[in-house]
Amino acid sequence: xxxxxxxxxxxxxxxxxxxxxxxxxxxxxxxxxxxxxxxxxxxxxxxxxxxxxxxxxxxxxxxxxxxxxxxxxxxxxxxxxxxxxxxxxxxxxxxxxxxxxxxxxxxxxxxxxxxxxxxxxxxxxxxxxxxxxxxxxxxxxxxxxxxxxxxxxxxxxxxxxxxxxxxxxxxxxxxxxxxxxxxxxxxxxxxxxxxxxxxxxxxxxxxxxxxxxxxxxxxxxxxxxxxxxxxxxxxxxxxxxxxxxxxxxxxxxxxxxxxxxxxxxxxxxxxxxxxxxxxxxxxxxxxxxxxxxxxxxxxxxxxxxxxxxxxxxxxxxxxxxxxxxxxxxxxxxxxxxx
Amino acid sequence: xxxxxxxxxxxxxxxxxxxxxxxxxxxxxxxxxxxxxxxxxxxxxxxxxxxxxxxxxxxxxxxxxxxxxxxxxxxxxxxxxxxxxxxxxxxxxxxxxxxxxxxxxxxxxxxxxxxxxxxxxxxxxxxxxxxxxxxxxxxxxxxxxxxxxxxxxxxxxxxxxxxxxxxxxxxxxxxxxxxxxxxxxxxxxxxxxxxxxxxxxxxxxxxxxxxxxxxxxxxxxxxxxxxxxxxxxxxxxxxxxxxxxxxxxxxxxxxxxxxxxxxxxxxxxxxxxxxxxxxxxxxxxxxxxxxxxxxxxxxxxxxxxxxxxxxxxxxxxxxxxxxxxxxxxxxxxxxxxxxxxxxxxxxxxxxxxxxxxxxxxxxxxxxxxxxxxxxxxxxxxxxxxxxxxxxxxxxxxxxxxxxxxxxxxxxxxxxxxxxxxxxxxxxxxxxx
Numbered sequence: 001x002x003x004x005x006x007x008x009x010x011x012x013x014x015x016x017x018x019x020x021x022x023x024x025x026x027x028x029x030x031x032x033x034x035x036x037x038x039x040x041x042x043x044x045x046x047x048x049x050x051x052x053x054x055x056x057x058x059x060x061x062x063x064x065x066x067x068x069x070x071x072x073x074x075x076x077x078x079x080x081x082x083x084x085x086x087x088x089x090x091x092x093x094x095x096x097x098x099x100x101x102x103x104x105x106x107x108x109x110x111x112x113x114x115x116x117x118x119x120x121x122x123x124x125x126x127x128x129x130x131x132x133x134x135x136x137x138x139x140x141x142x143x144x145x146x147x148x149x150x151x152x153x154x155x156x157x158x159x160x161x162x163x164x165x166x167x168x169x170x171x172x173x174x175x176x177x178x179x180x181x182x183x184x185x186x187x188x189x190x191x192x193x194x195x196x197x198x199x200x201x202x203x204x205x206x207x208x209x210x211x212x213x214x215x216x217x218x219x220x221x222x223x224x225x226x227x228x229x230x231x232x233x234x235x236x237x238x239x240x241x242x243x244x245x246x247x248x249x250x251x252x253x254x255x256x257x258x259x260x261x262x263x264x265x266x267x268x269x270x271x272x273x274x275x276x277x278x279x280x281x282x283x284x285x286x287x288x289x290x291x292x293x294x295x296x297x298x299x300x301x302x303x304x305x306x307x308x309x310x311x312x313x314x315x316x317x318x319x320x321x322x323x324x325x326x327x328x329x330x331x332x333x334x335x336x337x338x
Numbered sequence: 339x340x341x342x343x344x345x346x347x348x349x350x351x352x353x354x355x356x357x358x359x360x361x362x363x364x365x366x367x368x369x370x371x372x373x374x375x376x377x378x379x380x381x382x383x384x385x386x387x388x389x390x391x392x393x394x395x396x397x398x399x400x401x402x403x404x405x406x407x408x409x410x411x412x413x414x415x416x417x418x419x420x421x422x423x424x425x426x427x428x429x430x431x432x433x434x435x436x437x438x439x440x441x442x443x444x445x446x447x448x449x450x451x452x453x454x455x456x457x458x459x460x461x462x463x464x465x466x467x468x469x470x471x472x473x474x475x476x477x478x479x480x481x482x483x484x485x486x487x488x489x490x491x492x493x494x495x496x497x498x499x500x501x502x503x504x505x506x507x508x509x510x511x512x513x514x515x516x517x518x519x520x521x522x523x524x525x526x527x528x529x530x531x532x533x534x535x536x537x538x539x540x541x542x543x544x545x546x547x548x549x550x551x552x553x554x555x556x557x558x559x560x561x562x563x564x565x566x567x568x569x570x571x572x573x574x575x576x577x578x579x580x581x582x583x584x585x586x587x588x589x590x591x592x593x594x595x596x597x598x599x600x601x602x603x604x605x606x607x608x609x610x611x612x613x614x615x616x617x618x619x620x621x622x623x624x625x626x627x628x629x630x631x632x633x634x635x636x637x638x639x640x641x642x643x644x645x646x647x648x649x650x651x652x653x654x655x656x657x658x659x660x661x662x663x664x665x666x667x668x669x670x671x672x673x674x675x676x677x678x679x680x681x682x683x684x685x686x687x688x689x690x691x692x693x694x695x696x697x698x699x700x701x702x703x704x705x706x707x708x709x710x711x712x713x714x715x716x717x718x719x720x721x722x723x724x725x726x727x728x729x730x731x732x733x734x735x736x737x738x739x740x741x742x743x744x745x746x747x748x749x750x751x752x753x754x755x756x757x758x759x760x761x762x763x764x765x766x767x768x769x770x
Contacts, residue, residue, distance in 0.1 A: 040714050041728025048725045050433060052442035079558075080714040080724065085620055092623040178727070178736060205734025207417055315414070315730050 024096050024228070024235035025286055028069055033077050036062035037095035040080040043201040044310040044318075045101050054078045057309040058099040061120060061226055064295040065097065065242045068287060073298040087112055090229060097239050099226040101197075113230040117240035120225050120302075122322035122331050124218035125157050126196035128203060131211050133190060138217035142167040147180050147189035149173075154194055157220040177202065195222055197310065197318060204315040238285060245292035247334040248274055249301035251325050256300035263293050274337045281337060292337075302332065402426050406738075412731035430732050431742055434721075438742070441561015441716050442725055445553065448492070452564050455489040458482060459571065467757060490560070490568070492552035500538030504531040520677065557635035561716035563746055568635075569717075570704040570750075573642040577703070578696065580643065581650025582689075586680065588655055599651070606648035612709055614641040619713035638710055646703045653695035657688035690765050697758035701751045708747075718743050 028034050038046040038058055046056040054062075059078070067073040079095045090098045091113070101123075102108070104116040127138050135141060138161070148155050150173040162169050172189040174180045181202055184192040192199065196218060203209050226243065228236045249255070252271050254262055263275045272278035276289030285291065299305045303325075310318045324330025359365070363372055375385040405425030409432065410416045416427035431438065440449060462482035465475035484498035508527035516523025547554040560568065587599035606614075618637040626632065661684060669679035689696075711720030722739045726732050 039728070040716075040720065040724035041726075043728050043730055043733045047728035047730075048437075048442045049729065050437070050731075052437070077558075080716070082712060082714050084616070084712065085714055088620040088623070092620070094623050181734065182736075201733065204730075205413065 024232050025069065025238060028096055028235075032070065033075050034062065034066040034069065034097070035077045035079055035095045036065070037079050037081045037086055037089050037098040037100055038062065039100045040082055042101060043204075044197070044314065044316045046078075046099075055309070057121065057305060058101060058226075060299040060305045060309065061099045061243060061246075062097070063298045064246060065239055067298045068242045068245075068291040068295040069238060071294060073294075087114070090114065090227065093229075096235070097226055097228050101224045102227060104223045104225050104227075108227075114227045115230050115236050116225050116227045117236050118225050118243045119223040119331075120243055121197070121223075123195045123197050123222035123224055124322075125154050125193060125220040125222065126199050126218050127215040128184070128192045128199045128212055129190060129215060131213050135215065138215045138219070139165055139167065141169065141191060143169070144190040145170045145172055145188070147172045147174055147184050147192045149177070149180065149194060150175065153220070158193055161217075161219040181205070197316075200310075200318050201316050204317060234286060238287070241285060242292070242295050244334040245274060245295055245337075246302040246305065247325075247332050248337055249292075249296045250303040250332075251327065251334065254296060254301060256297060256304060259293060259296055263290065270337055408432055413733070413735050414731075426738050427735055428738055430726065430735050430738055434726050434732070437562060437721055437726065438718060439562045440564050441559065441721060443559035443561065444555060444564070445559075448553065448555065451489045451492070451552065455486045456567070458485060458489075467761075488552065491555055491557070492550060493547035493554035494542065494550045496538070496542045496546060500535060500542065503538065504534035507531060507534045557633050560635065562721055563718045565710070565715065565717040566704070566707045566747075567750075569639065569642060569707040569710065572639050573646055573703060573707075574700045576639070576643045577647040577650055580647035581696075582654055582685070584647060584651035585654035585658060588651065589658060602644075603648045603651050606644055607652070611642070611645050611706055612712060614645055615709055615713050617641065619715075634715070638713075638715070642703065642707065646699055649699045650696055653699060654688060654692050656695065657690075657692035658684065660691050661687055693758055693762055693765070697754060701754055704751060704754070705747060718746065 038054065038056075041047045042056070042058075044056060046054060046058045049055050054076075062076050062078065063073040066076045079089060081089050081095070081098070081100060086098055086100055086102065087108075089095050098114075099120075101121065102116075103123075104119065108114055109116055127141070129135050129141075141162075146158065146169050148158055148171050155171075158169070158171070169191075172183065174183055177194065177198065180192055180194070183189060185206070192202070194202075196214065199214055203212050203214070206212060226239055228239055248270075249259075252268065252274065254271060254274070259275070262271055263277065265277045266272060269278060273281055275293045276282050276291070280289075282289040282291045299308065303320075306318075306320065306323065307313060310316045312319060320328075320330060322331045324332065326333040362368060376382045401424050403426055405420065405423055406428040407416045407419050407425060408428050410419060410427065410429035411433065413427055413430070416425075416429055420427075436446065436449065440452060444452070459482065461475075462479045465471045465473070465479055481502070484502045487501075488495055488498045508531035511530040512523040512527040514523070515526045584599050584603055587595045588603065590596045590599070615638065618641040619634060622632070622637055665683060665687065666679070669683040674682065708717055708719040710717050711723060714720070714724075716724060722743060726739065727735070
């Protein structure tokens with residue numbers, strides 16, 4: 001910072017230099033660091049631990065991309081963004097990619113000029129009720145009071161769902177998730193509704209999580225995924241195929257435990273192509289041959305990342321559900337590495 | 339009866355009667371309570387209600403505080419230790435203490451640097467706040483910003499050194515040229531500073547910070563209450579002089595200066611601080627290329643300083659307007675020129691009137707520094723709302739964290755307020 005701060009003149013010179021920007025891949029390589037936008041904190045998805053190290057589901061993807069491009073999973077500058085600053089940070093070039101549980105919608109993709117490179121978590125709006133209410137389906141919620149965050153899409157989804165099922169409800173408008181927790185626990189509402197992953201995380205923080213249940217209905221589609229700027233397709237491909245490599249690795253049975261063994265060569269040609277022992281996929285991407293192997297080595301394949309951060313063994317305890325491989329009834333379906 | 343005849347005078351006091359103690363309900367605690375708490379039906383009722391309220395509040399909070407758990411690694415562990423009893427989980431404060439104070443990225447082995455900077459700040463600020471101290475201490479105050487910059491950000495010492503030399507050169511030029519013409523001195527000083535900074539900046543070798551004594555810390559890594567303190571101290575100390583200049587400028591006879599000041603003040607006061615912060619963090623990055631942006635901390639400091647300077651300018655303008663016209667005329671009749679009149683006659687009186695208002699702005703400004711959490715800087719509130727509440731260990735814990743933040747801010751703001759009251763008493767030379 002020193003010179004640009006003290007010598008304001010430097011910025012003017014920089015203005016001219018910045019006009020001729022190269023592709024993001026080259027920028028990242030020249031910088032030696034990946035600027036990755038994450039949330040300022042969301043349980044299980046991204047938060048710094050007691051030592052200040054970023055951890056979480058979205059964070060793992062940043063590290064995987066850094067490992068693929070730069071060969072060093074720690075060469076990531078995590079740029080915390082809020083819901084309000086995330087898109088400008090990406091559009092202005094402050095960050096190279098955004099991995100911040102962002103829902104892929106038409107207007108964000110088309111109007112805001114971003115490119116969603118895939119989906120790393122299929123979320124949807126769910127309901128949480130106290131167990132003692134004895135409700136097992138959202139359709140039994142006729143006449144319930146519902147805590148709902150105002151001004152969000154969840155509010156509209158809720159109205160749609162209740163109207164479609166011809167049942168009534170009474171909304172209790174609240175502002176933040178923290179307030180919602182307090183209101184719900186204080187009994188101000190029978191039901192709390194927000195994204196299912198958020199509900200699970202909220203429930204995990206309760207004193208007696210077992211007293212509350214998540215209802216099986218998911219009433220909206222919230223595909224969350226990493227995104228990059230429109231127009232830089234080389235960079236978009238790198239991020240997209242890093243994500244796909246993690247997903248394919250799980251499908252093909254490549255884990256952080258057996259990757260060294262498999263990288264020596266296997267009988268499965270797709271594994272070999274993925275890990276770079278066959279074919280020239282890395283070269284086509286502008287990277288070296290074992291880019292995907294490095295990305296998988298960081299935190300393991302998609303399934304391992306999921307299990308470690310938000311899976312059933314963690315306090316958040318999310319089931320794979322829609323996020324299982326397509327072979328197991330989920331939606332994860334990576335295009336072939338060929 | 340017989341005595342009456344021999345002694346026509348019934349009784350002669352031969353000494354003073356020893357004072358008897360006042361009636362029990364006119365002394366000590368009882369009297370105080372009778373006068374202050376139970377002096378009438380209405381007041382008695384209010385007292386009883388207040389006592390009940392205080393009891394209710396304490397009944398609920400005291401066990402919570404006294405039962406508090408100070409050693410645990412997560413909220414779940416806290417709850418296990420408490421085993422169903424009410425009690426706070428202060429363990430989050432002990433476990434995340436460094437994060438609350440310094441942010442989560444400031445290097446652990448460098449915590450002594452902000453600590454030292456804080457202690458030095460107390461030393462440097464003392465001669466400004468308490469003018470009974472020897473004036474020579476002001477030299478420390480003048481050097482402090484450069485030392486503090488070096489301590490907190492680390493890196494090569496050449497940067498603050500060049501900045502310091504630039505300032506010294508500017509001061510020197512101003513002394514030389516300013517005697518004849520203020521404008522010549524003013525612009526000469528700016529040019530001198532820019533020349534020194536550019537020359538010095540070119541002389542600093544590339545990568546000088548890499549092997550410096552103090553490892554460099556980027557602004558992004560600052561956080562916690564340290565960030566609030568840094569923003570508060572920097573912005574208050576910058577905005578007071580700027581505010582004075584704006585207030586004087588607004589009263590100027592020169593139309594250009596007057597209108598620049600008026601437009602600046604009115605524009606800034608008409609815009610919410612949070613908008614300015616968004617402009618600083620979001621909009622400005624569109625104007626600068628990604629590689630050579632102005633440091634985020636500096637952008638925020640500029641915006642907050644501009645904001646509070648506009649308010650302070652209006653407060654001081656109030657002070658200037660409150661001075662009787664005769665004071666200005668008295669200064670003129672003594673043959674003082676404008677800077678002398680301002681420095682010796684007008685401003686000392688106007689500033690004294692403005693103290694409560696300035697302190698008000700300063701306290702408000704200090705609390706407003708928590709707004710930077712919305713532009714993803716991790717100040718104290720940002721740390722709590724973001725990383726700590728989003729960690730799997732501590733999510734779901736609110737009262738302890740926000741109570742702690744409130745306590746820290748209260749201590750500082752109450753201190754500022756007490757100082758200003760002392761200052762008003764100290765300066766009370768008015769004609770009561």
